[in-house]
Amino acid sequence: MLSGIPLFPEQASTLAPEVDNLYFFVTAVTAFFALLVVVFVVIFAIKYRDPTGERVGAPITGSIPLELGWSIIPFFISMVMFGWATVVFFNIVRAPDQTLEIYSTGKQWMWRFQHIEGQSEINELHVPIGRPVKVIFTSEDVLHALYIPVFRVKADAIPGRYSSIWFTPTRVGEYHLFCAEYCGTKHSGMIGRVVVMEPNDYQAWLSGGGGLSMQARGEQLFQQLGCASCHLPDGMGRGPSLAGKYGAQETLANGATANVDDTYIRESVLTPQMRLVAGYQPVMPTFQGQVNEEGLMSLIEYIKSLPSTGQRAAAQAAAPGPAAPGGPR
Amino acid sequence: MTTTVLPRVNYLNVRTTVASWMLTKDHKRIGVMYLVVVALAFFLGSIMAAGVRIELTTPQGDFVSADTYNRMFTMHAVFMVFFVLIPVVPAILGNFAMPLMIGAKDVAFPTLNLMSWYIFVIGFLFTVAAMVLGGVDTGWTFYTPYSSNASTSNVLLAGLGIFITGFSSILTGLNFMVTIHRMRAPGMTWFRLPLFVWAIYATSLVMILGTPVVAITLFMVVLERAFGFGIFDPRLGGDPVLFQHLFWFYSHPAVYIMILPPMGVISEVIACFSRKNVFGYSFVAFSSLAIAVFGFLVWAHHLFVSGISPYSAMIFSFLSFAVAIPSAVKTFNWTATLYKGAIWWRAPIMWVFGFLGLFLVGGLTGLFLASLGLDVHLHDTYFVVAHFHYIMVGGAIMGFFAGLHYWWPKMTGRMYSNSMAMLAALLVFVGFNLTFFPQFILGYLGMPRRYHVYPEEFQVLNVLSSAGASILAVGYTLIALYLVYSLFRGEEAGANPWLATGLEWKTESPPSPHNFPETPIVNEGAYEYSKREIKVA
Numbered sequence A: 001m002l003s004g005i006p007l008f009p010e011q012a013s014t015l016a017p018e019v020d021n022l023y024f025f026v027t028a029v030t031a032f033f034a035l036l037v038v039v040f041v042v043i044f045a046i047k048y049r050d051p052t053g054e055r056v057g058a059p060i061t062g063s064i065p066l067e068l069g070w071s072i073i074p075f076f077i078s079m080v081m082f083g084w085a086t087v088v089f090f091n092i093v094r095a096p097d098q099t100l101e102i103y104s105t106g107k108q109w110m111w112r113f114q115h116i117e118g119q120s121e122i123n124e125l126h127v128p129i130g131r132p133v134k135v136i137f138t139s140e141d142v143l144h145a146l147y148i149p150v151f152r153v154k155a156d157a158i159p160g161r162y163s164s165i166w167f168t169p170t171r172v173g174e175y176h177l178f179c180a181e182y183c184g185t186k187h188s189g190m191i192g193r194v195v196v197m198e199p200n201d202y203q204a205w206l207s208g209g210g211g212l213s214m215q216a217r218g219e220q221l222f223q224q225l226g227c228a229s230c231h232l233p234d235g236m237g238r239g240p241s242l243a244g245k246y247g248a249q250e251t252l253a254n255g256a257t258a259n260v261d262d263t264y265i266r267e268s269v270l271t272p273q274m275r276l277v278a279g280y281q282p283v284m285p286t287f288q289g290q291v292n293e294e295g296l297m298s299l300i301e302y303i304k305s306l307p308s309t310g311q312r313a314a315a316q317a318a319a320p321g322p323a324a325p326g327g328p329r
Numbered sequence B: 001m002t003t004t005v006l007p008r009v010n011y012l013n014v015r016t017t018v019a020s021w022m023l024t025k026d027h028k029r030i031g032v033m034y035l036v037v038v039a040l041a042f043f044l045g046s047i048m049a050a051g052v053r054i055e056l057t058t059p060q061g062d063f064v065s066a067d068t069y070n071r072m073f074t075m076h077a078v079f080m081v082f083f084v085l086i087p088v089v090p091a092i093l094g095n096f097a098m099p100l101m102i103g104a105k106d107v108a109f110p111t112l113n114l115m116s117w118y119i120f121v122i123g124f125l126f127t128v129a130a131m132v133l134g135g136v137d138t139g140w141t142f143y144t145p146y147s148s149n150a151s152t153s154n155v156l157l158a159g160l161g162i163f164i165t166g167f168s169s170i171l172t173g174l175n176f177m178v179t180i181h182r183m184r185a186p187g188m189t190w191f192r193l194p195l196f197v198w199a200i201y202a203t204s205l206v207m208i209l210g211t212p213v214v215a216i217t218l219f220m221v222v223l224e225r226a227f228g229f230g231i232f233d234p235r236l237g238g239d240p241v242l243f244q245h246l247f248w249f250y251s252h253p254a255v256y257i258m259i260l261p262p263m264g265v266i267s268e269v270i271a272c273f274s275r276k277n278v279f280g281y282s283f284v285a286f287s288s289l290a291i292a293v294f295g296f297l298v299w300a301h302h303l304f305v306s307g308i309s310p311y312s313a314m315i316f317s318f319l320s321f322a323v324a325i326p327s328a329v330k331t332f333n334w335t336a337t338l339y340k341g342a343i344w345w346r347a348p349i350m351w352v353f354g355f356l357g358l359f360l361v362g363g364l365t366g367l368f369l370a371s372l373g374l375d376v377h378l379h380d381t382y383f384v385v386a387h388f389h390y391i392m393v394g395g396a397i398m399g400f401f402a403g404l405h406y407w408w409p410k411m412t413g414r415m416y417s418n419s420m421a422m423l424a425a426l427l428v429f430v431g432f433n434l435t436f437f438p439q440f441i442l443g444y445l446g447m448p449r450r451y452h453v454y455p456e457e458f459q460v461l462n463v464l465s466s467a468g469a470s471i472l473a474v475g476y477t478l479i480a481l482y483l484v485y486s487l488f489r490g491e492e493a494g495a496n497p498w499l500a501t502g503l504e505w506k507t508e509s510p511p512s513p514h515n516f517p518e519t520p521i522v523n524e525g526a527y528e529y530s531k532r533e534i535k536v537a
Helices: A015-047 A063-091 A199-207 A213-224 A260-268 A295-303 A309-317 B016-024 B025-057 B066-101 B109-134 B146-150 B155-180 B193-226 B240-274 B281-297 B310-338 B347-372 B372-378 B381-413 B417-446 B456-489
Strands: A100-107 A110-115 A120-122 A124-128 A133-139 A144-148 A152-157 A162-165 A173-179 A192-197 A250-252 A258-259
Touching: A015 A063, A015 B310, A015 B347, A015 B372, A063 A133, A063 B310, A063 B347, A063 B372, A100 A124, A100 A144, A100 A295, A100 B016, A110 A124, A110 A173, A110 A295, A120 A124, A124 A133, A133 A144, A133 A152, A133 A250, A144 A162, A144 A213, A152 A162, A192 A199, A213 B381, A260 A295, A309 B146, B016 B381, B025 B066, B025 B109, B025 B381, B025 B456, B066 B155, B066 B193, B066 B281, B066 B381, B109 B155, B146 B155, B146 B193, B155 B193, B193 B281, B240 B281, B240 B310, B240 B347, B240 B381, B281 B310, B310 B347, B347 B372, B347 B381, B347 B417, B372 B417, B381 B456, B417 B456
Parallel strands: A100 A133, A124 A192
Antiparallel strands: A100 A110, A110 A120, A133 A162, A144 A152, A144 A173, A173 A192, A250 A258
């Protein structure tokens, strides 16, 4: 009956074999020690059995060399596990520089995925094979966790922050996608499928409907919400210029510095006074309630695409045609 | 087999009115009173577990609704963690046996001890009320912001119940520490203390230092929920991950509150039934303290996928591996204790063998979860569920049953059926493995925990698990039956049925209200079995 049950999920990402090899190693080491102790316990229990309960054991109280041995040897073995596991972990959490970025929002009880090109989907995630994909996500309500077992990746979705997972799919197919952090009534219904496609099929899928790209929607919002009236590109407005700011460091009014990343931009839209850029008055109103998580992500995509004035000049000089904003993805 | 009432005046028959129990300051009676409440909590928690296992026999959600399922697994854990695992050994066996073992008349503060029981019962009643009024659906971890604003269940009542119960733990820990410092009999030096007492001492330290944090944390959830204080909810300016840090700062050490006292029990029983000194006494004693101290430094290994910095994850992973070493040392020492022993196969040591097997699996699978690269995949899956059940049920509950079977004749003056008890140990061991081993595989396959409905390919393993749970249920029921039966029909045990060393065996069974006719004087170590000629009583 058990022969039909797999012991491991499929390996469908470049990370999966790395994780599985570590798993085999830890399993082998722990199984060895478990068997070692069990064998000794069983042998001793049988060999030294005294059915009468009247005899006494040998007067042995301990052994320092043994104590040191069975403290130090397991310690070193566990350090091998620690080192190996940490290397694998950094491979899991550190995405390569060039990734295909897909945004996602978790909420009770669904996942929404937003492709930069404009396609969006619910409880389904289409990705191309052979290319590193980074999913950047947050939650609109409570904690969730995005979990794709065949890729061996997982991270919590936390309201108010961005998390990410990355993977390079290695096998075409449809796979489970789960919410792994308990989130209420239909937690077990917050599931979906990942569809890994050949690159051509993915391109075809992307172009099938979808509307505006995230960057274009971000630009629209930037105008609609009135951001553009203060954040002038030349830096002469009431707010700092956002051109070329993504990924840079800003000096704050309180003297600290902040990395301009997704989380900082999100926070600056919703709670502008929290980490104010030095040299500007705290005049920006909050946009809490006026823009949803997807709108925020589009704004971030738009801000990412704004080249610095220098870059813009260089780009215009170099290429007469429309430059691909934000560099290659 | 004799059915006569034990005629002598002892702590049980000295007064038999309800008031004499409700107002007692006798540590032995208070231990028995904890046993009654904990048994009730265990029963309620088991009913919830049965509901969960019935639901999971099929992939569809066809036995109960999603909301009911969520409430069942939450109430299962709330009862089992806060009202069974945490008090089961310290409050029952610690209260009953520890003062006897150090040759004391009682604990240092007998009135406080009674008060601790009342606080425990009040907390328990709050939690029972939360269940009766519809239950709680947050999971026992009460993660925010779900618990603080999204859940519509009785979070306030349960949170207050656990908050109140926390004071019982703190006061009991304080009481035990002072007792161990101040009440030892003449000649009972620190290194003559039975290892159970060392374990209780280490546990008390964790109770005193850790419990206030979880009590305050749950109180903050109550404040946020009831009055809108912005502590954990990002919409109010709070931080949901802060809750996880605070919660696990206690709840990880709480694992050691659950497992250290049973480890102490194992040392007692294994020495007695192998008729030997515990191998490496001081290493076993200090490993308890090492676990208690290191246990405070590993909490963030519950947060490896919660968005903490990878560098802090690295440090917490390292410390989690480090805390495994003292537990490994204990296991090796227990195994070595058996070497050249004269092993008397009686029910208590069968539970110890069960403990060793299950604790080994539980401890070693902890290494998988401490391994950062594996934890990302395994976090919040059934692998974690299996791991902590091996530690908590396989370790703590097996250890408790070892202790209960060891001290039962002392508590009641009666013997239970040895063959029944050996059968029960076997049933529980087999049932437990069948229940939880498949869950390791389920976890690696990727089945998330707390799922009411699951993909069909996971069904076979879930059916095995539910089948195992029914064997477990038979085992636990059997224990209740023969123990209760022994109260009425059990043979008289006599003062020392196991021919054990230890002061508790030098007084009568059940002991007199003041434990010893005169204060005992100690002039040797705890387990000098091989020095003495054991005679059958």
